[in-house]
Amino acid sequence: MLFKKKKELEPPKREIPEGLFVKCTNCGEMLYKAVLEKNFLVCPKCNYHFRANVEVYKALLLDDGGFSETIASQLESDDPLDFPEYKAKLKQAQASTGLREAAIAGVGTIGGLEVVLFLTDFRFLGGSMGSVYGEIFFRACETARDRNLPLISVTSSGGGARMHEGIFSLMQMVKTTMGVEILNERGLPFISVVCDPTMGGVMASFASLGDLNIAEPGALLGFAGPRVIEQTIKQTLPPGFQRSEFLMQKGFLDMVVPRREMKDTLIKLLDYLGVKHGRS
Ligand SMILES: [Zn+2]
Numbered sequence: 001m002l003f004k005k006k007k008e009l010e011p012p013k014r015e016i017p018e019g020l021f022v023k024c025t026n027c028g029e030m031l032y033k034a035v036l037e038k039n040f041l042v043c044p045k046c047n048y049h050f051r052a053n054v055e056v057y058k059a060l061l062l063d064d065g066g067f068s069e070t071i072a073s074q075l076e077s078d079d080p081l082d083f084p085e086y087k088a089k090l091k092q093a094q095a096s097t098g099l100r101e102a103a104i105a106g107v108g109t110i111g112g113l114e115v116v117l118f119l120t121d122f123r124f125l126g127g128s129m130g131s132v133y134g135e136i137f138f139r140a141c142e143t144a145r146d147r148n149l150p151l152i153s154v155t156s157s158g159g160g161a162r163m164h165e166g167i168f169s170l171m172q173m174v175k176t177t178m179g180v181e182i183l184n185e186r187g188l189p190f191i192s193v194v195c196d197p198t199m200g201g202v203m204a205s206f207a208s209l210g211d212l213n214i215a216e217p218g219a220l221l222g223f224a225g226p227r228v229i230e231q232t233i234k235q236t237l238p239p240g241f242q243r244s245e246f247l248m249q250k251g252f253l254d255m256v257v258p259r260r261e262m263k264d265t266l267i268k269l270l271d272y273l274g275v276k277h278g279r280s
Contacts, residue, residue: 024048042259049216049259051196053097054104054119057154061117061263067106071116072139076100077132077165086164093124102126102157103133105140107149111267113275116144118153122197128159129202134172137206141179150189150275152266155207160200160223173205180209189273191266194221194244194253212269214255215244216262221253 021030026048036043040060041050052060059065076094079086094100102124107116118140120127137153144151161169183190192210194203196219204223207213215221222242230237240246244256257265 022050025050040259047217047258049196049218051122051156052259053123054099054121057119058108058117060259061110061152061154061266062108063110063112064108067108067117069107071105071107071143072132072136073100073104073106075132075135077130079164080131080168081164081166083164083166089125089164097121097123099124101132101136102128102130102162103136105136105143107143107147110152110263110270112277113267113270114147114149115270115275116140116147116149116151118151120153120155120157120202122156122158125162125164126159127155127157127202128162128200129157129169129172129176129205130162130165131168131172133162134169134175137172137176138179141182144188144190145182145186148186148188150191150270150273151183152191152193153206153210154193154195155198155202156195157202157207158197158199158220160202160204170201173201176206177209180206189270189275191269193262193266195219197221199223199225208252210254211273212254213252214257214262214265215247215253216259217244217256219244221247 020033022033022036023030024043024046027043027046029045031043040056041052077090099121103120105116105118107114118137140151180190190210191212192207193214194207195216198207198221200223203221220242221244226237226241244253247253248256
């Protein structure tokens with residue numbers, strides 16, 4: 001059995017490290033943590049986008065800061081391959097994040113428009129895609145279909161397909177792609193917001209299949225990482241390779257949008273795409 005149910009977990013904790021100040025990874029500025037949090041983890045000095053978790057994106061995007069209902073929130077991964085230490089790693093990730101899985105989904109409103117929102121969390125095993133992650137995405141697509149709603153996904157999945165579930169993880173590339181196809185058949189919009197990092201099987205399946213693919217600034221996006229590619233082709237890669245701005249130049253993305261402007265941009269795009277208030 002791939003899935004098992006469990007009682008409700010404790011409410012999620014905030015990710016920010018201990019201490020009052022955080023040093024900006026990019027400009028070195030010492031930032032007051034409360035100010036950084038208020039700015040949705042974007043450096044006020046240099047605009048560097050710190051990696052954000054699902055709680056930050058819920059607060060950033062949803063009108064009420066949360067879902068009106070959740071999708072498949074009772075699911076959690078089993079250990080189908082009896083992979084060494086996988087169960088312990090799952091438990092550890094659950095305890096440290098308060099999440100059951102690397103992905104969550106639900107229905108909520110953005111600028112008064114009802115949407116299905118799918119979010120992933122890098123803190124949970126690198127945001128990697130296992131069978132439950134794939135199932136939650138697929139059910140999000142089914143909910144969008146049943147309710148006639150657009151789907152927005154926000155991914156931060158450095159791990160790609162989760163190795164601990166082997167072929168079951170790889171199968172999720174097909175399943176999530178089929179989920180997108182359900183939306184295509186119904187003419188329902190799917191907007192993919194890709195954040196740092198979105199790699200491997202996640203980028204190679206649903207995350208690059210949006211009607212619109214939008215990235216946060218400076219995000220690393222791709223299949224294999226730059227180090228692996230350099231070692232394989234034995235060539236030095238150009239500066240900024242696989243970063244949002246580089247991929248935008250090459251036509252791989254539709255937009256690069258700063259985090260603070262993401263919600264307004266999504267509202268405008270949903271309007272362009274014909275999503276109306278009270279559509280369902
Ligand atoms: Zn900075």
